[in-house]
Amino acid sequence: MTIDHSEHSKTERGSFRLDETDKALALHWKSGSLKYSQFELLKEGGVAKLYSCLDANLRRRVVYKTLHDRLIDDEIEVQRFIREARVTANIAHPGTVPVHELGRDRNGVPFFTMKLIHGRDLREVITSLKAGEPNTLRIFTLSSLLKILIQVCHVLAYAHTRGVIHRDLKPANVLTSQFDASYVIDWGLAKVWGDPEHSNPRMTGQDDPAITPVGRRYGTPLYMAPELARGDAQIDARVDVFGVGHLLFETLTHQNLLSGETVEEVSYNLINKPLPRPSDVARTSIPHQLETICIKALEKEPKDRYSDVVTLADDLSGFLRSLPN
Structure with a gap:
C-alpha cells in the first residue's frame, strides 16, 4: 500500500522470474x-x-x-x-x-x-517542493498536482455513494504512484452512514474518538473540519469537501492551514479565527480562480462549501482546461 525503498522494491519492478x-x-x-x-x-x-x-x-x-x-x-x-x-x-x-x-x-x-504500491505520499511531495528539490519540481507541476486532487475527489465521490465519509484527509493519506495513479488510504476513522459506530459509548455521537475521546485525542487535529473540532453530532460528506480544500491549500502554499501549540489551541483557532487565504501565506502568486475554489471548499459552515466533491472536482477540472497547453 505504500512506498518500498528496499532492495526488494528495486528488483520487483523488473520482469517476472520464471523460477518464482x-x-x-x-x-x-x-x-x-x-x-x-x-x-x-x-x-x-x-x-x-x-x-x-x-x-x-x-x-x-x-x-x-x-x-x-x-x-x-x-x-x-x-x-x-x-x-x-x-x-x-x-x-x-x-x-x-x-x-x-x-x-x-x-x-x-x-x-x-x-x-504494495510504489510511489510517494503527498506529504513527501509537498515537503520536497517546499525545499525546491529539482526532480520533484519537474514532475509535480501545478497541473499534475491538480490532477491528483481531482482523482482524490473521484475516490471520495465513489465512497460517498457507498455511504462512507473518510473524515481524515491529509497529505500523508494520499499516495501517488509511478504510473500517475492516486490513492486515498487510511480509512480507519471513516464514518459509515447508518452505522451506530459500535456499541461502545466512546464510539458514538459526541463521544466519537475521532472528535472528543476519553483521555486522549484521536484523528489529526491539524486537518480536522470545523464540525469535527466542534464535536457536531451530525456530519455529512462536506467534511471531505473541507479535507480536499485543505489538501489544495497545502498544495498551493506548501504551508500549514492551521496553527497552535496544543490540540486545544488548534481547535480553538479553527473554530474562532479566520482561516488564511492561500495568497496570504504562499511564496508565489496564486491564480485568482484557484484561490476562489480553495476558499469555497474551506468555508467553516458546511452549507457555504461545495455541496459535494463532484462539484469541487468539476471546478478544478475547469481551471485545468483554462491553462495553456
Whole structure:
C-alpha cells in the first residue's frame, strides 16, 4: 500500500522470474499469517506497523499491516483497525488500495494485507517542493498536482455513494504512484452512514474518538473540519469537501492551514479565527480562480462549501482546461 525503498522494491519492478512464478505449490500449503515471510519494516506509527513481505503461495510482495502488540487488548483500536480493512476492501475503486486478507497471527494480533504500491505520499511531495528539490519540481507541476486532487475527489465521490465519509484527509493519506495513479488510504476513522459506530459509548455521537475521546485525542487535529473540532453530532460528506480544500491549500502554499501549540489551541483557532487565504501565506502568486475554489471548499459552515466533491472536482477540472497547453 505504500512506498518500498528496499532492495526488494528495486528488483520487483523488473520482469517476472520464471523460477518464482512456476514454483510448485506445496501439498501442505501455508495459510493465514504463516504464509508471509521476508518482512521489512516500511513505516511505524503510534498504532500500527507496516511491512513489505513475501506471500509464499502467490510469490509476490505485499504490504502487511498489524497493530502494535500493546494494543491487542484495546477494544477501540482493534475495532478501528478491523473497520479500516473492511471499509477499504468494500470500496472497490481504482483509487483505493486492494485488500487481500484480514486475520490474526498466531499470537492473536490482527493484521491485514494489501497491494504494495510504489510511489510517494503527498506529504513527501509537498515537503520536497517546499525545499525546491529539482526532480520533484519537474514532475509535480501545478497541473499534475491538480490532477491528483481531482482523482482524490473521484475516490471520495465513489465512497460517498457507498455511504462512507473518510473524515481524515491529509497529505500523508494520499499516495501517488509511478504510473500517475492516486490513492486515498487510511480509512480507519471513516464514518459509515447508518452505522451506530459500535456499541461502545466512546464510539458514538459526541463521544466519537475521532472528535472528543476519553483521555486522549484521536484523528489529526491539524486537518480536522470545523464540525469535527466542534464535536457536531451530525456530519455529512462536506467534511471531505473541507479535507480536499485543505489538501489544495497545502498544495498551493506548501504551508500549514492551521496553527497552535496544543490540540486545544488548534481547535480553538479553527473554530474562532479566520482561516488564511492561500495568497496570504504562499511564496508565489496564486491564480485568482484557484484561490476562489480553495476558499469555497474551506468555508467553516458546511452549507457555504461545495455541496459535494463532484462539484469541487468539476471546478478544478475547469481551471485545468483554462491553462495553456
